[in-house]
Amino acid sequence: MGITSLIGGSKVVASITIEHGMVKLLICSGLKVLDYRVLLANPRFFREGQVSNSARVASLLQNVLPEMEGKFRKVIGGLPGFQSRLSLMELPRSSGLNAAVVIPQEASRTMRISTETYYLSWLRLPDRLDRSRWLVLAASRRSIGTFTDMAQRANLKMTEIDLRPFALARAINEPEAVIAWVAPDGCDVIITKDHVPVEQQSLYWGAELVEDTVLVDRLTEIVGRTMTTFDQTSPEGPLSEETPLYVCGSPIRRAPEMAKQVAANLQREAGELVSPLIQPPDFPVQDLVVNIGLILREA
Numbered sequence: 001m002g003i004t005s006l007i008g009g010s011k012v013v014a015s016i017t018i019e020h021g022m023v024k025l026l027i028c029s030g031l032k033v034l035d036y037r038v039l040l041a042n043p044r045f046f047r048e049g050q051v052s053n054s055a056r057v058a059s060l061l062q063n064v065l066p067e068m069e070g071k072f073r074k075v076i077g078g079l080p081g082f083q084s085r086l087s088l089m090e091l092p093r094s095s096g097l098n099a100a101v102v103i104p105q106e107a108s109r110t111m112r113i114s115t116e117t118y119y120l121s122w123l124r125l126p127d128r129l130d131r132s133r134w135l136v137l138a139a140s141r142r143s144i145g146t147f148t149d150m151a152q153r154a155n156l157k158m159t160e161i162d163l164r165p166f167a168l169a170r171a172i173n174e175p176e177a178v179i180a181w182v183a184p185d186g187c188d189v190i191i192t193k194d195h196v197p198v199e200q201q202s203l204y205w206g207a208e209l210v211e212d213t214v215l216v217d218r219l220t221e222i223v224g225r226t227m228t229t230f231d232q233t234s235p236e237g238p239l240s241e242e243t244p245l246y247v248c249g250s251p252i253r254r255a256p257e258m259a260k261q262v263a264a265n266l267q268r269e270a271g272e273l274v275s276p277l278i279q280p281p282d283f284p285v286q287d288l289v290v291n292i293g294l295i296l297r298e299a
Helices: 056-068 098-113 140-152 164-172 212-233 251-252 257-265 289-295
Strands: 013-017 023-028 032-040 074-078 085-092 118-128 133-139 157-164 176-183 185-195 196-204 245-249
Touching: 013 176, 013 289, 023 056, 032 056, 032 289, 056 140, 074 289, 085 098, 085 118, 085 196, 098 118, 098 133, 118 140, 133 140, 133 196, 140 157, 140 245, 140 257, 157 164, 164 176, 164 185, 164 196, 164 245, 164 289, 176 212, 176 251, 185 257, 185 289, 245 251, 245 289, 251 257
Parallel strands: 013 074, 074 157, 176 245
Antiparallel strands: 013 023, 023 032, 085 133, 118 133, 176 185, 185 196
């Protein structure tokens, strides 16, 4: 089961994502939406964006899947939770460099993660001068384990699991962008360069109700901090002043003015989320933005 990929084929594909109190399903044939659901579930079945009661969430899926249009064999899941990490590493160009040895060592030192609790994967990016560039991805074993257990109980045969930053990068489809994805219990902030996520910060704030003004302040703070960190420490920085900021997710569907407020606070152009899918007029793009990115992996 691959962690991530940026390209794929074209077929009937289902995508599934998990958020606090919600299960989201999208089925497409190529770019055409066949069916979708945003299912509400008891918030007690979730913790830190992950499923904590696999049996009950699987039962919810078993009830709705037979009613959905589209016969699919491929199911792509968006890794739930706020425990995934990514880091851009630069290493000396050397014919003797063994990435399988060096990258886990560097990940342990700089990302402070252990291979006992995280799966590691890495992609080689184009070299720069005398340095090789590697995008290192880490996904918690617990997140993957709870997600796959839920899917198996629901008789969903997931063929791939993808990280949210890659799904969001595909859905936004901007060469350079700042993306803030918001859920009821936390957010991810991603910076993309050449369509590839190169910076990520996540914040989990729990399941308590957050007023819109507080949410705007939280997003402004974490997005600003992520951009500052990127500008000061990343070999890919700094960001251009013209780089747009996209704020997306279910809370933004409910209160779209929050996206413009965060962008204005940070003196950034507010990007407009546009779906590339062939979809019905009432299609909830903000709710399903991660699912859209998962579908685009194959479309």
